[in-house]
Amino acid sequence: MGITSKEINTAFGAEVAAIPGGEHLNRCFSCGACSGVCPVSQAIPEFDPRKIIHMVRMGLKDKLLGSDILWYCSKCRSCIFVCPQDVRFTDIMTTLRTIALQQGYVTTQDLLDKGKAAWVERDQCAACLTCVRICPWRIPKIDDSGVARIDPTLCRACGICVAECPAQAITLNQSQDEQLVAACGR
Structure with a gap:
């Protein structure tokens, strides 16, 4: 081959x-x-x-x-x-x-569906900046409309922002990648 x-x-x-x-x-x-x-x-x-x-x-x-x-x-x-x-x-x-x-x-939707990136539910975001402060890689940013945004090319899908968001406005789907999940011992 x-x-x-x-x-x-x-x-x-x-x-x-x-x-x-x-x-x-x-x-x-x-x-x-x-x-x-x-x-x-x-x-x-x-x-x-x-x-x-x-x-x-x-x-x-x-x-x-x-x-x-x-x-x-x-x-x-x-x-x-x-x-x-x-x-x-x-x-x-x-x-x-x-x-x-x-x-x-x-597509961005593919990444979100596969658990490769987190996303912000814009209508739930309180713009409290918790995600901006808590992310060790400084990936979440506040956009021009005052709402948090996560760049899917940079997101590490670690879930820290999801766990810390007081408004529960950030979502990360569970990874659908069986090989990756197996490597993590789940």
């Missing part, structure tokens, strides 16, 4: 590298330090940062962007601390997620 020429998009690597967050892609020389330290890779062997970068470089756009593998990265940033080339793999993952959403490989 090989890769056919129809599966290869030769411009994909350049497309990713041209977007903020993807500019470090070409620094990678595939040493594997990121894969060795990645906690997700330890739990789910199919998730391999080095392999993902290789797929981008090979031009396997449809295969990569259409896969749930993009949404496994916990963005713990462990890979960044061990990379001798200062490749920002978590930034590359955010770029890939953004492309996947923008180009229709996945």
